[in-house]
Amino acid sequence: MGSGISDAFDMNAGDSIGELPGKPVEVSSNPAEWLKKNLFANIANTLLTVVGGIATVLVLRGVLNFVFSEERRWDAVRTNLRALMTLAYPESQYARIWVSVAVLVTLVGLSSGLWANWGTIRVQRLCRWGMSLGGFIILCILLREPSVLLDSNGIVLRDSFSEPVRESFSSAMMSRSTWWIVGISFGGSGLAGWYRLDSTGRTKTVSATSTVLVPLGVLVVSLWVAPYGHYAYSDGLFIAEPGERVALSTSIPWTWLYLLLLATMVLGRFVRNSDLAGIAKTLVNVSWVISPFVLYWVILRDPDFDYAHVVSTDLPMGLLFGFLGSIILWWLTRSTGETARIFAVCLVGIAGFNWVAAAFGWYPMLQKARISFLLLAVAALLAPNFVGELAKRKKLVTYWLTTMLLVHYMATTINSPSTVDISSSEFLGGLSITLFVAALTIMFSFPLGVLLALGRTSKFPIFRVLSTGYIEIIRGVPLITILIFFSVMVPLFLPRGMELAELAAAITGYTLFSAAYLAENVRGGLQSVRNGQFEAADALGLTSVQRTGFIVLPQALRVSIPPLVGQVIATYKETSLLAIIGIFDFLRVANSAIPSQTAFLGVKREGLLVVSAIYFIFAFTTSKYSQRLERRLGVGER
Amino acid sequence: MADTARSSLTQSRPPFYRDVTVVKWVVQIFVLAVVIGSMFFLASEAGDNLRASNVPTDYDFLSVNPGIDLSEGIDRDPDTGGRALWVGMVNTLRMALAGIALATFVGVIIGLCRLSNNWLLNKIGSAYVELIRNVPLLVQILLYGSVFANLPRVTQSVGPISGWLHLSNKGLSVPRFHIADGFYQWAIVVMVGLVLANYVRKKRVGIQDLTGDDTRPIRSALLVLLGVSAVGWFVHPVFGFLNTPLRQISEGISLIPQAAVQVALAVVALALAVRWVIKFLDARRSPAGLAKLTDDDYFRIIFALAGALIMVFVVLILWPGLSSWLLNAVSDFFTVLSEKFGNGRSGRPLDVALPDVIQVGKFPNYGPSGLNLSIGFAAVFFGVVFYTAAFIAEIVRGGVLAVPRGQSEAANALGLRRWTVLRRVILPQAARNMLPPLGNQYLNLAKNTSLAIAVGYSDIVQVGQTVYNQTGKTLPVVSIWMLFYLSCSLTISVVVNFFNVRTKIVER
């Protein structure tokens, strides 16, 4: 018995050991041989195969019977799709949502055109996928129990033992004809490809991009032809028209989005090979970083500027800071020397004092001015790195002007009321708030996490103690306690009755939490940078900031890409906790909003299944993409 | 030449703002000051705002009757807030410990499946891991909860095995093992058995080493332990006499004056610090004389001494209650222990109670005698177990794959059988790779039980939320949560570290 089990589980004795984990077992030409080798190698192995097979069939059958049961109310989800995505966003303003999605799609398209080299996939592999998918679908069709018969009132018919009466097996198979077609066409095309192609044909490749774009295109086209049914909830009425095609308000935007994706990808590919590639890449990067803010403040919120105030106060102030700051920075970068550093330290002091003074109400300096001052101090601290040729000095001034104008613009929009006609407490909800919180959390926690990691690996003991203490405390407590803590604490520091205080609290909590974990990932990367790199940088006379920025961080971050992607996925999954602290993310919509609608009282499982599926699709594709990325990076490594 | 060179070398100190050491420490102290200052500032601001908006922050609720009922736990109707939180803590720990055990079991099996040569098992393992890992735990818990909530209603004869195993929309009810009358007396016997078994094992190993015969040391030791425990089942009342000495110890401890404990604690703290410093200096001393200490060395010494002084300050002045609390706790412990002995305890050490269904009002429900696991418990429990198991499976797989192939080849070349190779060569090395991440997962599991708040299982977070909803004292409750979870984390990392040190390969 012992040796049998060890055979079945002995990975080191078998031939799979040298392979990369996750690499599929190469299919030998003869199916019988393959079966013998991979399923029935010896008695113990056969036994395990039988047990595993029975268990799989039972579980699959249970899941299918559950999902396709006549008792499932899938129309609850279909009707509430819009609520799941955006909750209470008014129908009249919905164009804004589409514009936001279009902006994101544009960025995705441009980025993948500019950077992505997804490589190719072998036809052989596609064929295998087709065969497995088709086989799986057919297996599912066969396993699902025949449907329960309903009487004219929709009540389940029962026999004398009060067991439900089911249709006959043959009629059940007949009624699943659509699924048969789908399964056979997948399996058949895979099989046909497999046997039609000779060995050279199978090793041919197709681009991985097309394996994503073609199915997406088929889905979009099917919106126009397939009878998915028309379900909606509008003006307090539930619309349920099974057998209809989806409404034009769904199919038209999606078609446009798909075309936009194609167009931007082509554009990106085109720009990539031109001289503009460098500028385009920078622009797209910047757009990604500012997109959540711009989308929120400009498109979804649409500030209603008080132009008199803007012209009299906001504009002059922005220009003043931009102008004065530029002069100061230009002067600071004229030559190296301690004057610049001393001046910068003075600026930091003054900027810090402004905040203290404002906190005690000593003199009323506008918040915008205080923030600008602080930014100027930071820029002054960086100034010694930009001393030298004209181009570098200009670069610093340009950075300064852009940051300043952006900050002033954002501050102005924050302080302006919105023209979008809804209360801000239910401003956004559903999946969109989930994505919004996840994006902001990742963006804010990244710099904080890098700083903490640097602190933890620092030579300076106090920095080390501070960072380690922070990281370990945060990692020692559950996220929910931190979220609740900040949902009490953050509103204390915000102006009374400010909009979206809950959301600000949640993002603060998420950011501080996820920064600690991110720091640990980056720390792994930092520790992998060899000591010689530090020494070489020191020997060349680089300052410690330059050493960190040019030598250490680029290498460390490259190593930590896989765990960082893991952290992104984790953050995205953690946004589900928004439901607990009272924000209507799509989990909460599925878990409590839908079940409390009169038409769908207590219908919970369907919504939760859909939510799981959406989470799964996002997380799974991201992790697969990161594995691909990891392999590709690994190839280039020495 | 040399003289002129030397005379020109006046060890000039640079101005302080260019001195590396000074700058280094000034920067650090400045940042420390900024951090402490801003925390102080934030805290005082928060305090002001809390007072302004009349949010209470005291801990009175701990000794006031909260007037809440808990869904389950050792005390369904706690009479103080502190007791309610205590019940929540026990519930959390119960869930975490059981979860860790089961998650390890499931995880190892799935991990072995993923390593298997069997195609089907391999795919099952992969599908499990990918499915579970990519769906948020909270969603899974809610899903399980809603599925369980749709189970059949409770009736007087609810199955599957009425009277033994009840499953319904009120949860699961199974026979409950509990410690009874003579347990502590019996525990003494078992401890004696352990000592005996260990002695037998050592003896047998000695014989095996000498003669080479297989003496089966583990098996004999287990047999001895079983035998002694079985005999102890009947003769345990002879240990009833322990009642008196334990009580006398308790009384003796309560006679110690509080000041003595304070002084003792202070002396211990100081002595530890001084001993550490002396050892540290010794390590820096060589035949050539005491090495010049670096800045870090000074920092460490100052840190150790300052820590000791702070301890002394805390023990003597800031918190004298600590010492009396320690005294009382130890004394109480012995009192409670003494009560477990004697007094005519002669019954079975362990007992079992079968579940039952009772009908008090209109609806039947599970009675108190069985071990009742509510829907909430089941949802959270299966949620954390399945979720953590997926991660443990990956750790197991990674750990085994990380053992170099040469190891099994070398072992095979020695002519060892496969099972022996697996047990003696692969698994010990894999275990060492797996331990640290495994500890992390246990920690995550313990923390993830806090999601019980979503399905209403009375863990510490859910109870805490109920308490602060009643009293409005959110921050004190949050502080108790954090302390509790931090001490759990600390315990788990201490345990994992202990094993980690033991399994570490000695490298030069």
Next chain:
Amino acid sequence: MSVNDATTAVSEELAKRKDMIVCVGVDKWYGDFQALKGVSATIKEGEVAVVCGPSGSGKSTWIRCINRLEVHQNGTIIVDGVELTNDLRNIEKIRSEVGMVFQQFNLFPHLTVLDNVTLAPIWVRKKPRVEAEALAKALLERVGIPEQADKFPGQLSGGQQQRVAIARSLAMEPRVMLFDEPTSALDPEMIKEVLDVMRELAESGMTMIVVTHEMGFAREVADRIIFMEGGEIVEVGTPEHFFVSPTEDRTKLFLSQIL
């Protein structure tokens, strides 16, 4: 061994030049282990000093102290008239005056060869990029690999990497070059190409301190050989003196083991 012997052991011509590096009584501890015990030596401008000795004798530690990769705890180090103290300004100055080449090359793997060479001139010397790149190309030409400028270090052989490392140090236009066993990590067939570059550098009048086990190189190029053992300088002398008639027993033992 005093500094006197060290200076009298060199030629008249060399003795007249100015002092480039002066070390007096340098001590260094690692914990309770004393790595340097009162090391004193003077290196003249344009001199090539080869440091040799058994492993663990403190050779590397000593030259690493000279540009403060390690901090010495007692004694004085003066480089080109600037004393190496805690003074930030002096450390900056000395590090930009002293180039160093490491045993493991320590090129920056994420930057191209050209970026490796131009990084420090641009950011430390504040040179315009165009000027820095011209300099870098000239230096790559000088070390014999102008065609590799756009490759990454990982794509080069060990010998090529070490030559890039030399070019990287030279790009800072240092007054002194320190070599820490530059050929120890190389395959035998690559050692020559690196030694050729170093020989050319020595002939151009660069002040160099070379820690190496290449005795042929030492005999041919060195103005002076410094023999260290147990953290002390045991013997200093011209190559003829050192290889032909060493005075100290420890030197003789060492030479008998390696030759």
